[in-house]
Every structure is written in structure tokens, then in C-alpha cells.
Amino acid sequence: LGHIDFKTPAGTWSLGRQPLKYGGNRIFEESNFGQRSKSYDLLKFRNDDFDLFAGKVGYGANPSDQSKLVGGVARWSLGESLAFFKHDDHVTNADFWTLDHRFSGKFRNGDWALEGAMQRGRNAGRDVDAFWLHARAQYDVNAKTRV
Numbered sequence: 001l002g003h004i005d006f007k008t009p010a011g012t013w014s015l016g017r018q019p020l021k022y023g024g025n026r027i028f029e030e031s032n033f034g035q036r037s038k039s040y041d042l043l044k045f046r047n048d049d050f051d052l053f054a055g056k057v058g059y060g061a062n063p064s065d066q067s068k069l070v071g072g073v074a075r076w077s078l079g080e081s082l083a084f085f086k087h088d089d090h091v092t093n094a095d096f097w098t099l100d101h102r103f104s105g106k107f108r109n110g111d112w113a114l115e116g117a118m119q120r121g122r123n124a125g126r127d128v129d130a131f132w133l134h135a136r137a138q139y140d141v142n143a144k145t146r147v
Contacts, residue, residue, distance in 0.1 A: 011047030066090035096121020110139040
């Protein structure tokens with residue numbers, strides 16, 4: 001990974017190859033099982049309240065993945081909201097929108113997270129309507145054990 005950051009009073013601009021890590025890292029697939037995490041060639045702006053990004057897949061496990069994307073993330077009192085548009089005309093002629101939201105918090109000796117996403121668009125000439133929901137709660141039994 002190689003990117004350069006430019007800090008301004010409004011936030012930080014980043015240009016180059018970098019990961020996208022939002023929510024529970026499920027949307028932009030880390031793919032660590034193959035030791036080839038996906039990275040993106042992006043122009044990204046970030047500050048404490050939001051991120052904006054535009055670019056394309058830079059490196060991934062599938063060499064034919066040439067997807068382009070544009071999107072943003074807002075961090076607010078009710079969690080983290082992500083919206084992005086993805087276009088790929090190299091393999092499947094895909095155009096779709098994804099909306100994702102993640103809530104998380106802590107409780108005595110633990111934490112929890114709830115995340116959901118919806119997707120709508122077209123892929124290989126067919127309509128795509130998809131959604132998923134993920135929930136997790138963890139409890140620290142002691143310093144070495146987490147359930």
C-alpha cells in the first residue's frame with residue numbers, strides 16, 4: 001500500500017493505494033484468507049464527521065476486478081452510515097448502490113454491534129436486490145477469555 005496524505009484545516013486528503021475499512025469491514029471484503037486483501041486506488045477526504053472517496057479497485061484476489069466506486073461515510077450519534085455506487089463494465093457490467101449502517105456500543109465487560117446493508121442495481125443484465133443483517137455481542141469473562 002502506498003498513499004500520500006495532505007492535511008488541511010478541514011480534514012485530510014489521501015491519494016493512492018489504500019484499504020477501505022468501514023463498519024465491520026464486511027462491505028469492502030478484506031479477504032485475508034488468501035493473504036491478498038483488496039485495496040483501492042483512491043482520492044479520499046476524511047475528517048471526524050465524514051469520509052468521501054472515489055477511485056477503483058487497485059489490488060484484489062480477482063485480477064479481473066476492475067470496479068470503480070464513489071461514496072461516503074457519515075459518523076453521527078446513531079452510528080456509522082455508508083453509501084456508495086459501484087460500476088464494473090470489465091466482466092459483469094454491474095451498476096449498483098449499497099447503503100450500510102452500523103450501530104455499536106459497550107456495556108460492562110463487553111461490547112455489541114448491529115450492522116445491516118441494502119443493495120439495489122443491475123449485474124450482468126439482471127436486477128439485484130439484496131440485504132443482510134449482522135449482530136454480535138461479546139463478553140470479557142476475564143483478561144484471557146472472551147465469549
